[in-house]
Amino acid sequence: MIRERHLNIGLLAGLLAVALWAMLADQPFTITLATRAVILALAAAGLNIALGIGGLVSLGHAAFFGLGGYVMGVLAYHAQTYTPLELGPFSIAGTKSMPLIWLAAICVSGLAALVIGLLSLRTSGVYFIMITLAFGQMFYYFAISWSAYGGEDGLSIYVRNGFPGLNTLVPIQFFGICYVILCLVLYLHARLARSPFGLALNAARQAPVRVLTVGLDPTRLKLVAFVLSGAITGLAGALFADLYRFVSPTMFSWQMSGELIVLIILGGVARLCGPVVGAVVFVMLEHLLGGLTDFWHVWLGVILLLIVLFARGGLIGMVSGRAVAHD
């Protein structure tokens, strides 16, 4: 059995090594695949704060992923058409600056998570799952009917957005940006899990009655976790849109929400690097199986079913054993 901590470090190092190798071997497509895996891992890492620590089975995280994507799309669209973005009394200039776009993506998706969370957390269990799924679908239909930004066809951006001091058009540099953000978020998750907030949230998942009897409000703890979670997934959405220079309503689709949960489960619930393992395996399956057959989702379904029925700890659990210790 390998210690989970060593596994995590090895995993992240391996991911970086693959990208660097691809750069030296002049394989830009492999770098793009690695970047895709990193961004999906980031989106799932966001969900993992709500799902893994807080036990909130959100089937609507595509809402935040898509919002992040559309924040990037809309801001960049106004920048490239030199038109201001009219928001009622305010008028904002578009931007092609990644840090500004990220900030906006985090704020918008965090705010959406606050509203959705306030409504959804009035209930729990299976209601929560159905409500988050429904709100995700609401954004999907809204994006389709929002003809000003492409409606069903989505919105293309001509040039990838910029980051001060870097050339984001070079694949490895954009990979580097995403990779560093992923590592920062994983570090944040690790700190969070051990912090006073993490202790209380973890208890709110397992024994909400206990949390109440020590004078804390489990719903508020979960709401804060949900907002943090949505904001991070929103940031991932902005990066994802930047990777393909394209946003469309499919970022809001319920399949996207389902896949984010699948990533976490493939790796292992509540594991720090569960989303990373899940995303890497997912992108590999998508690429390898997808090359062999058009119907690779059937095999994904079979694998998923086997994991749920027979291997609850996910892939990390198979390698490193049960211990999901929080200390």
Add this chain to the structure above:
Amino acid sequence: MTEPVLQTIGLTRRFGAMVASDDVSLDLRAGEIHAIIGPNGAGKSTLINQICGELRPDSGAVRIAGQDVTRLDTAARARLGLARTFQISALVMEDTVLQNAMLGALGAGGRPWRFWRPVLADPDLRARAEAALDRVGLLPQRGTRVSDLSHGQRRQLEVAVALTLEPRAFVMDEPMAGLGAEGSKALTGFLDGLREEAPILLVEHDMDAVFALADRISVLVYGRVIASGPVEDIRSNPDVRHAYLGTGS
């Protein structure tokens, strides 16, 4: 006369046609242990749930130190100094003993909104948690997962978490349940010394413990308090002997 620490006034709660609490008025005064006894189904759990805020009464009121808390939720009552232990342990099973005690300390401090520093590195919280564990004799097990504890140790941890709250009053739901003679005796000794710190409303089936500990006893039958008073009065009360102890003599 000083204000009771905890008081219920005419609590009534119906489930359909059944009256689970029928005009229950009780109080708990500083320095005492007030035991509530009654046969199974007498409405003891319903009463506790109303006192602690899990259940709203149909009518009547609950007061903590004179303040009406009937409309407050469980968390708010805990913050006002009500510490409850559960009949069936409600602990965070995947966490360690220390983490469970830290949660109590965290709640008592009311500051869970800290996201960065490890909670176990907080010296104040840790001191508070470890002191409570030490008092119930669980300090050596602080690193053990709750799921690996014995039944008796879980009962001790329930009490320890309540201690970390440094409450105004304890509400204990059958703390002796399933403890065995040795454990009951030890816990009885411990609770005996605790009443000076904060009074205890004790729901308990173990009559030896009740008679050894209680300053006052109230007897609940079919949701009604049929007798209430000092231990000796209750012991000799013919109604109680008839209704509860089941002995006609």
Add this chain to the structure above:
Amino acid sequence: MSLILIIEQVLNGLQSGVMLFLMAAGLTLIFGVMGLINLAHGSLYMIGAFAAAAVAGFTGSFALALVGALAAAAAAGAIIEITVIRRLYASDHLDQVLATFALILIFSEGTRWVFGSFPLFLEIPPYLAGPVTLPGGIAYPKYRLALIVAGLAVGALLWFLIERTRMGIRIRAGENDREMIAALGVDISRLYTLVFALGAALAGLAGALVGAIQSVQVGMGEPVLILAFVVIVIGGIGSLKGAFLGALLVGLTDTLGGIFLPELFKLFTDPATAQSAGASLASMSIYILMSLVLIWRPTGLFGAPA
């Protein structure tokens, strides 16, 4: 905006509501009795539609197509209940979500494998084609009217089954107390398979009936599934009455919102803006309805309080 248009749209709303009820009824029964959240319910809807299209293609009979849809969906339901679903009753909701999500992937892609990516068409039978003239001179498609009648009839049948028959008593007992029903000597695992197959058959029937007015294609089930979730959240989990009322509310809101919100906006702003703003708001209307119900009654109109 004429009265005739309004009546027509109300009928359309009823029609979609009644079909939604068939979906929601199965979901809410399965949740009420077995405590299972089944995302693959949309797949059963799709299976019903494809089976109907295939049978109709072979035999040319719409009635046989409906029988085929019921049989195929019920069989698919029974098979997945026996092989997968029954292992999930004791699991947490996360496992149920994942396993049934996996089933969606398998069913959707498997169907694409067998039938290809092109939509199939299910013809409305000649005796139900064309309009019928309602009192007041309103011409309304005969088939849609038949859907309303069929949906209400199935609903009444379901009500009778649950409230008035032995099996219904067992199902209701299963909702309240699993151990008691086992103690009564009812074979609980057979009962569960039966309830699941019943829910599946309802979904398959809805898929086949709706398949004749929309195209039959992979992925047709999930949007309906999510609408059915909205219905259940509004009506309250486990309540057939809630599912019925919720389904009509959602069907009417969705249909009428899409038509009337843009019209309403035209009173305040220019037609182009009104059209797009109205359409956007209409796409959100049922979710706004759901939010309002959640604020008012978190466990739905007829759900048991938590």
